Amino acid sequence: MTILYQIVNEILNLYKWAVILAAVFSMLVAFGVLDTRNRLVWTIGDFLYRVTEPALRPIRNFLPNFGGLDLSPLVLIFVIYVAQMVLARVYGAIVYGNIQGLLL
Structure with a gap:
């Protein structure tokens, strides 16, 4: 156990x-620090987008436009932190059989 x-944590x-x-990568691209025409930069950005976008898209649909x-x-990040605390x-x-800690 x-x-x-x-492993899950x-x-x-x-x-x-x-x-x-x-998030940092997208800010650096938006400010022109990183050039996505570079193949390595594009590959890293594409990987990060594919990994994080399925979790971020529903949150973006729920939040109002700022x-x-x-x-x-x-x-x-807050949801992940809460999930780690619950876990x-x-x-x-x-x-440890600590049922009181589960209820508080």
């Missing part, structure tokens, strides 16, 4: 970093 918890951590990298400001990565409480309840 411990290894399953660690690590996947959530990696996905959180992918969301952060995608003009050029995209808050969906912040919302997704830790469920893990503690299963492994």
Whole structure:
């Protein structure tokens, strides 16, 4: 059970970093620091887009339009953080029998 918890927690951590990298990457492209005509830059951007967009699109559809400001990565990072907290409480309840920690 411990290894399953660690794997899921690590996947959530990696996905959180992918969301952060995608947000920074898109800002750098928008400000003209990175040129997407470069094949390596385009490949990295395409990978980050394909990994993060399925989770960000429903959030963008739900949030109101703030003009050029995209808050969906912040919302997704918060959701991942909450998922990690819930996962830790469920893990503690299963492994240590701590039902009180699960309810609080």
